[in-house]
Amino acid sequence: MRPFYVTTPIYYVNDRPHIGHAYSTVAADVLARFQRLRGRPTRFLTGLDEHGLKIERRAREEGMEPQQFVDRMAPPFRRAWEALNCSHDDFIRTTEARHERRVQALWKRLEAAGDIYLGDYEDWYCVGCETFYPERELADGRRCPVHKKPVERVKERSYFFRLSRYEKKLLDFYEAHPDFVQPEGRFNEVKAFVRGGLRDLSISRTSFHWGVPVPGDPEHVMYVWLDALSNYVTALGGPSDPGEAPLFDTFWPPSGQVVHIVGKDILRFHAVYWPAFLMSAGLEPPTQVWAHGWLTVDGEKMSKSLGNFLPPEPLAEAFGADVLRYYLMRDIVFGQDGDFSHRKLLARYHGELGNGLGNLLHRMVRSIVGRYLDGRVPHVTDDRLEPMDRDLVASARRLAATAAEQLDAVAPQRALDTIFELVANANRYIDRTEPWKLGKAGDRKRLEVVAYVVLEVLRFLSVMLWPFMPERCDVLRAQLGLPPLTPRQGVDLWPSSWGALPAGTEVAPGAPLFPRWDERKQREVLASLGVRDDEDKMTTNEGTKDARKNEQAREASSAEGIAHIVYDDFAKVQLRVGLITEASKVPKADRLLQLAVDLGEPEARTIVAGIAEHYTPEQLVGKRVVVVANLEPRKLRGILSQGMLLAASHEDRLCLLEVPCDLPPGASVS
Ligand code: MSP
Numbered sequence: 001m002r003p004f005y006v007t008t009p010i011y012y013v014n015d016r017p018h019i020g021h022a023y024s025t026v027a028a029d030v031l032a033r034f035q036r037l038r039g040r041p042t043r044f045l046t047g048l049d050e051h052g053l054k055i056e057r058r059a060r061e062e063g064m065e066p067q068q069f070v071d072r073m074a075p076p077f078r079r080a081w082e083a084l085n086c087s088h089d090d091f092i093r094t095t096e097a098r099h100e101r102r103v104q105a106l107w108k109r110l111e112a113a114g115d116i117y118l119g120d121y122e123d124w125y126c127v128g129c130e131t132f133y134p135e136r137e138l139a140d141g142r143r144c145p146v147h148k149k150p151v152e153r154v155k156e157r158s159y160f161f162r163l164s165r166y167e168k169k170l171l172d173f174y175e176a177h178p179d180f181v182q183p184e185g186r187f188n189e190v191k192a193f194v195r196g197g198l199r200d201l202s203i204s205r206t207s208f209h210w211g212v213p214v215p216g217d218p219e220h221v222m223y224v225w226l227d228a229l230s231n232y233v234t235a236l237g238g239p240s241d242p243g244e245a246p247l248f249d250t251f252w253p254p255s256g257q258v259v260h261i262v263g264k265d266i267l268r269f270h271a272v273y274w275p276a277f278l279m280s281a282g283l284e285p286p287t288q289v290w291a292h293g294w295l296t297v298d299g300e301k302m303s304k305s306l307g308n309f310l311p312p313e314p315l316a317e318a319f320g321a322d323v324l325r326y327y328l329m330r331d332i333v334f335g336q337d338g339d340f341s342h343r344k345l346l347a348r349y350h351g352e353l354g355n356g357l358g359n360l361l362h363r364m365v366r367s368i369v370g371r372y373l374d375g376r377v378p379h380v381t382d383d384r385l386e387p388m389d390r391d392l393v394a395s396a397r398r399l400a401a402t403a404a405e406q407l408d409a410v411a412p413q414r415a416l417d418t419i420f421e422l423v424a425n426a427n428r429y430i431d432r433t434e435p436w437k438l439g440k441a442g443d444r445k446r447l448e449v450v451a452y453v454v455l456e457v458l459r460f461l462s463v464m465l466w467p468f469m470p471e472r473c474d475v476l477r478a479q480l481g482l483p484p485l486t487p488r489q490g491v492d493l494w495p496s497s498w499g500a501l502p503a504g505t506e507v508a509p510g511a512p513l514f515p516r517w518d519e520r521k522q523r524e525v526l527a528s529l530g531v532r533d534d535e536d537k538m539t540t541n542e543g544t545k546d547a548r549k550n551e552q553a554r555e556a557s558s559a560e561g562i563a564h565i566v567y568d569d570f571a572k573v574q575l576r577v578g579l580i581t582e583a584s585k586v587p588k589a590d591r592l593l594q595l596a597v598d599l600g601e602p603e604a605r606t607i608v609a610g611i612a613e614h615y616t617p618e619q620l621v622g623k624r625v626v627v628v629a630n631l632e633p634r635k636l637r638g639i640l641s642q643g644m645l646l647a648a649s650h651e652d653r654l655c656l657l658e659v660p661c662d663l664p665p666g667a668s669v670s
Helices: 019-037 053-061 066-083 097-112 165-175 184-195 225-227 246-251 262-280 312-319 321-331 341-370 389-407 413-431 437-439 446-463 470-479 519-528 532-541 542-560 567-571
Strands: 004-012 043-048 090-093 115-128 131-133 152-161 218-223 257-264 288-292 295-297 338-340 573-587 593-598 605-609 625-626 634-637 639-641 645-648 653-656
Touching: 004 019, 019 066, 019 115, 019 257, 019 288, 019 295, 019 312, 019 321, 019 389, 019 413, 043 066, 043 225, 043 542, 053 066, 066 090, 066 312, 097 115, 097 225, 097 262, 115 653, 152 218, 152 262, 165 184, 165 262, 184 262, 218 225, 225 262, 225 321, 257 262, 262 288, 321 338, 321 341, 321 413, 321 470, 338 341, 341 413, 341 437, 341 470, 389 413, 389 446, 413 437, 413 446, 413 573, 437 446, 446 470, 567 639
Parallel strands: 004 043, 004 257, 043 090, 257 288, 295 338
Antiparallel strands: 115 131, 115 152, 573 593, 573 625, 593 605, 634 639, 645 653
């Protein structure tokens, strides 16, 4: 097993941590946790970028010495990652002596390779980016292309790195390593940039002093990006020769696999400058640079002036760290830009997590095993499995293998798609096997099989979701009677073999994993986070939105006077008694249930109803309801719905209209 080393960018300490930083850190944590579960030697590094003009200026603005300032800014980052259950092995700060010493060693290697020379430098500098821009890259009015703020003309004596020497070497390296940069589209941008020609890079400054002194010429401090990029190596004890630094020997290529997680804005530094520095130092480049997109917040660019700067800690406190981690990894395709939306977070919380996963656990552990099987995992031999059971077992094994491939390929969002396919399969299986009926009918033999199959799927899920939601998964495991997961090097815990849940294990039904929040609680939480009222409205669930629309319509009609209809209009609507004979969830549609409804016709009708938030499938079977029988059929999620059920609703409550006596299906209602 090749050692695995994953890193986040080191964050500038001129600001507090926000949800964009959290996105990188959580992604790296998920990858690290996954690889540890596989038993791979794993190291996860994060840290802080504490030098440079930007930090020096901020410190002065605050009336502090730079060191005092960075010492004050560092703890909030540590606390944020702790609040998010991040499991980094090391946290590096570029002002630490261990780092400064080793960056100087790296400099000497570049110098020894003949790649550093002294010259004069004059160009446009953006302090926000800590980078020089040639005139042609500037935005209108001599502004930085990223920050759109005026750039500064900087002229000074400077050491240069012979980047131009590495043009061909880099292109050859890219050619030989087609996965070096992901996503692929971004790799093409990098190649085009290098093909466009590389200028030597100014790598020292004399006009300020907050940086690592250049060895032998302390008037100069090192360019902050050379200083910062080196952290990935210095934290391992490098640069070093074989045998000098065990961590470096283990985790850096050729021995280790290195994945740098970065935002798209800093890809060029990682994919062009960094491998060139390493080549010059006689070291291997990293294995892969993964550039993720940028997050907006509720559709807007995050900024303090807009009041939507989102620090991660209050969010973790309000929703739970695991829910926040899950949402970040679930809702945003890794590699693309995405939007952090409070509304979508709550929808996923109540939908996939509450109704999907939480309900699956609750239904099985409390309602079935607790009630009908003495609270113990039954003993079930393979020969008792029916084809339907074998299908679910096969899908669990197949989906576990697929999710592992996707996590190996740094596609956390796709892995979650796969994992939730298994949740949906298991819920569908419960709907079809109807274990509560088996329990009531006293068919213990069959019930044991159904329960065992679902409990095993839950065990699979408790591992597959652990990299994303470690705390919730350990709680889930406790309810299954299993110990928390403790990854160990050399032991692969990823689920693959069936039947590892020991018979006789006592389950421990507990509180719901993702308890439902009523509207008041949702409002309170959002208010505590300072979510504005208009967003708050959007944040309530769809049903409530509909209820509000209805209310508005009612208000409008009473203002205008009621528009009456004649009896003939009403008589056009055919209302009939329908008997619900089957019910199941519609995959990937949180609100929809698919029903088979007997209307006294030769075949039952299929009706898709948006009531999944109010009824579980098992509550519906056997109900006599009122159906609009002559409504034009409509496709919903690819399913042809042949009618509509009548329901009463008020605010976020909804009740189906039921027929209280046993009139035959198809009887007319008027
Ligand atoms: N210090 C440098 C990185 C040096 S790595 C050797 C830096 N720091 S930063 O604090 O400005 O940004 C750190 C990371 O946060 C970058 O990857 C950046 O893309 C990311 N993000 C900053 N704002 C973001 C969003 N709104 N959304 C997602 N990521 C964002 O650059």
